[in-house]
Amino acid sequence: MLNVEELREIIRMVDESSITEFSYETNGTNISMKKFSNQQQVSQPSPTITEVTSQPTVEREPQMRAQETKEATKESSSAQVDYDYEITSPMVGTFYSASSPEKDAFVSKGTKVDPSSVVCIVEAMKLFNEIEAEVSGEIVEILVENGELVEYGQPLFRVKK
Structure with missing residues (x-):
């Protein structure tokens, strides 16, 4: 089991990174973190923490995932860089x-x-x-x-x- 300082360090590292999801499992305990972004925000959002047991994870609605995919595609196509x-x-x-x-x-x-x-x-x-x-x-x-x-x-x- 993680102590409080280790957990805080993981949260800080996830918060400062570009990753949006993090999962950790040890001794039957699961910890999952997800960052949810709001395009209105200028700063990077903080992660939310959920302790997961053996229950299944609830997925986002398909419409939301499709919209996020469309937005990501728009962003990547507008900032094309020539590379091989x-x-x-x-x-x-x-x-x-x-x-x-x-x-x-x-x-x-x-x-x-x-x-x-x-x-x-x-x-x-x-x-x-x-x-x-x-x-x-x-x-x-x-x-x-x-x-x-x-x-x-x-x-x-x-x-x-």
């Missing part, structure tokens, strides 16, 4: 753009990379994993902020070959 490849996170963890707070970022928009270029670090369970570009090209977009939680497979950078 996305560098994705190979794990869940915290994204760091530099090896330490005092150092410059590994890459920035416009940086030329080759397959062995280190583009960032993803920290998971106190292990700092260097992420390589895996492709030659130019960074055209950085999709996450320093210190942000990232999910497995989440796009981090866009590269134009």
Whole structure:
């Protein structure tokens, strides 16, 4: 079971990240967090916490999901960036753009990379994993902020070959 400080730290990390849903299970206890956004708001919404037992989760109405999908499609099509490849996170963890707070970022928009270029670090369970570009090209977009939680497979950078 999590103590109060551990729970607060998880809430803070979820709140400061771009993830919208988080689930954790240990010793028969499930914790789920979901952020609900309101497009009128300027700041990022805080997560809501629900302790889940063995009861099924209630899904949102299909009309709401369809509308959210349409809005997301509109947003992504209005902000088209020309790229050929996305560098994705190979794990869940915290994204760091530099090896330490005092150092410059590994890459920035416009940086030329080759397959062995280190583009960032993803920290998971106190292990700092260097992420390589895996492709030659130019960074055209950085999709996450320093210190942000990232999910497995989440796009981090866009590269134009």
